[in-house]
Amino acid sequence: xxxxxxxxxxxxxxxxxxxxxxxxxxxxxxxxxxxxxxxxxxxxxxxxxxxxxxxxxxxxxxxxxxxxxxxxxxxxxxxxxxxxxxxxxxxxxxxxxxxxxxxxxxxxxxxxxxxxxxxxxxxxxxxxxxxxxxxxxxxxxxxxxxxxxxxxxxxxxxxxxx
Numbered sequence: 001x002x003x004x005x006x007x008x009x010x011x012x013x014x015x016x017x018x019x020x021x022x023x024x025x026x027x028x029x030x031x032x033x034x035x036x037x038x039x040x041x042x043x044x045x046x047x048x049x050x051x052x053x054x055x056x057x058x059x060x061x062x063x064x065x066x067x068x069x070x071x072x073x074x075x076x077x078x079x080x081x082x083x084x085x086x087x088x089x090x091x092x093x094x095x096x097x098x099x100x101x102x103x104x105x106x107x108x109x110x111x112x113x114x115x116x117x118x119x120x121x122x123x124x125x126x127x128x129x130x131x132x133x134x135x136x137x138x139x140x141x142x143x144x145x146x147x148x149x150x151x152x153x154x155x156x157x158x159x160x161x162x
Contacts, residue, residue, distance in 0.1 A: 024126055027103065
């Protein structure tokens with residue numbers, strides 16, 4: 001239900017086709033949905049990882065795409081591998097982030113034209129929508145609790161247990 005609502009919401013908003021023709025729905029959100037709606041206790045599914053992993057990876061992907069625009073194979077490999085390293089360093093590992101970085105490199109000309117705007121729309125906006133829906137759907141029953149760390153928003157200090 002949560003995955004249907006999260007992806008459905010982004011897809012529905014995408015159907016309105018913003019004036020700039022910016023896509024809201026990217027493939028990596030499907031993989032994020034598996035984590036934030038199906039494996040909610042996984043450290044990789046937590047809000048810090050969802051938001052941080054996507055945003056950092058999008059930034060790295062766009063940067064690499066600007067540095068190495070002619071060599072698709074090299075830009076692809078750099079974007080994914082540097083995203084993994086960046087997520088590991090920042091403790092925001094979210095596997096779909098690798099796909100978010102790759103999309104910045106191999107995406108359509110429209111998507112590449114967004115430049116660093118890609119980080120905010122669709123990436124941050126879409127990941128935030130998935131998070132809001134996950135917070136609602138994963139906490140509607142007594143048997144599901146999301147996120148595991150209720151103080152996840154305190155990104156300046158790591159709190160693992162309450």
